[in-house]
Amino acid sequence: MSAKLLDNAEFFEMIIDELSMNTSSESSLAKISASAARIQHNWILAFASNVSDQLLTRYFTSQLRSLSKLGSCMTSLLDYPSLDRLSDTFIRGYFSCVEPGALLDDWLLAKLTAPLTDQTQQVREMVANELASGPVSEFLSRYVDECSGKTKLPITVGQFRYFQIVIFRLYHEFNSGSVIADRLTDLFIALEFNQFEIFIDAQELIQRRLSALSGDDWSSEIGKLESFYRFQSKGDVPRYDPRWPPLSAMIAEWLAEEIAKAKACAESARKVLKGNVLKLQLKLSLAQLALLVRLLHKSDVFGGIQINSIFRFFCRHFSTKRQAEISERGFSKEYYAKDMVTAVEIRALLTKMIKQINTDYFPAMAVICAAIFPC
Template sequence: MFRDELHSLGKVIDDLFAGTGEPDCTGTLEEIILAWRQATFSAATNECLKRYYSFHLEGISIHSDTLSTFTGEHKALESGLLHLSETLVNRYGAYLEDDLRLPSLYTHAWRQLRLKEISALRPAILNASLPAGLKDCIGSYFDAYLQPGQACLYTLGAIRYFDKLTGELEKLDFSSPDIEQQVDVLFLHLDFNHLHHLALLQARISKNAEQMGQQEKLRYLLAERCRFGGLPVQTRYRYQADWPSLRSMLHNWLSEEIVRVREQSPACTTPIQKLGLNLSVAQLACLLKLLYDEGIFCTENFSDILRFFSAYFRSKRQENISYGSLSKESYSTGQVTAAVLRDKFAQMIKKIDRHFFPE
């Protein structure tokens, strides 16, 4: 049965406020950390451990706030609470939800450490061949977390995202002539769905397209939608977890722009030369579902894959493949269809063995 391991620590803080001097809390801290370690190796379920560790992180936050109002000597106790916070986050972070607020002692120490790291990164960003707006966007993001008085921002998820993003930025070569493209790829991959960044992308695409003719503009917007849609995006991190992803917001905006351009130029058409496949619609649908299930496509939206193939490919019997028929076949594959694909895969494996693994 789990219990409130911080109860004894609360008594230590009460004694401190009672004016008995700063007590030695070393033994108390060791007992708490030992209890946490034992809980990890207990028979408790993951959900139970999540509640257990979250409860203690919230308790440390309360004690941290209480201790911040004490004006006397309390460095040892403050250091102890910080050590407990770091132990929870670093060792048992897998059990902690991203929306948990971090103790003020922890965020203060984190901010001081990151200030030193960012001070070395800022000059590289400022001297890079990046648009001024993008530099301002990155700088304002840094300042929002590194300036005091922003306690509402310091959730565990926000801290994790900041550390991940800045860590990846430090790996970039800011002297490279294509640094803007590198930042685009990185921000999309890490889902930096900052509205300022989205607005900058929209403004840049609009500016590039404004001097183009209607057909060229349409091709450009379609290419940009395809380019951003094809870049890989991880799902672990997101700047604003409760907002749509950067890729989805950009995709929706580009789609609206494409519709607008087409409506302005009814006669403007972009002929599509469909690529023929020696597969039936059912076989193509089954193949796409298999590839999707194996994670071959860099998207989680299976519908987008079906729409793409229905728009740009034709089967051996049909010039036009409808999205509806492709979707239906992907979820109702029969044995005959599966057998055809199995034979094709078997032939491929034989070729691989013959060419790359000769006996």
């Protein structure tokens, strides 16, 4: 089978010649119908042929361009039912094979958007009535009008395919109950809607959620979010504007910048504190200090303070007789170690402290203890 036959050029040209005469005679309609039937037959042969997906995509993209030329020659499909069937066959069977960058003319866009009319209208009304007035609602109204053909702006195949997904998801979201702005923003993130106003809206939502956290909780959560969105954006995902990265990738980059800024601020603050904080030098070894802290913690002296915070406090504000700077890792190691020599030394220190309490506050008891337990 020749490539020229499958190309259908002569059949499309025959149809255009008949349309240009604008007679609508029976003989003209018969010629158009016969040519349309040959075109559909060749589409079946091409689709069933053993060619690569790349060649198939190129072929049906060229067929879309030929169909678009027919649309510019017609005033109404009502006069040409065979062409109406031809376009319907292409949309149902072969539209998915067309390159995303191919342009849609007004005729084909009208046929593609016709099944979405009710859903599109309801989404348009919900955006106008339920969403707060602002950049996002204004953009959505404009976007729905553009992709449904109301503004006559050029629309590509890829843009229309993405529009179908958006309308379907918005329609079901709006019909699931009350419209919640934050939930809608989450939906746009899932749809990779990489438009500027929606990106700003997503940033504000994430910032509101993170503002309820502080310290280690904030650092942990923002790290999890950055990893999640970076993983989500892997691959060539459908999105609003293919020239820009997916929305999840944009969010991941922004979160990475926020994490870097937070680390830089924390490092600056640490340096300031390190220069200003007064450290008390103790006549204890690190092992002895760690054991004392362990005893205090096990006796619930610190209450519900996390052990890492306790380590950080003692490392920042104390030094030992051998170490001017104590690392949290070193402190933790000594804290969990069980050294008998250190235990004996601390027990002797605590016994000495008990004797001092008895001497200062219970002198009679101190005399009795001294008689019973002479040094």
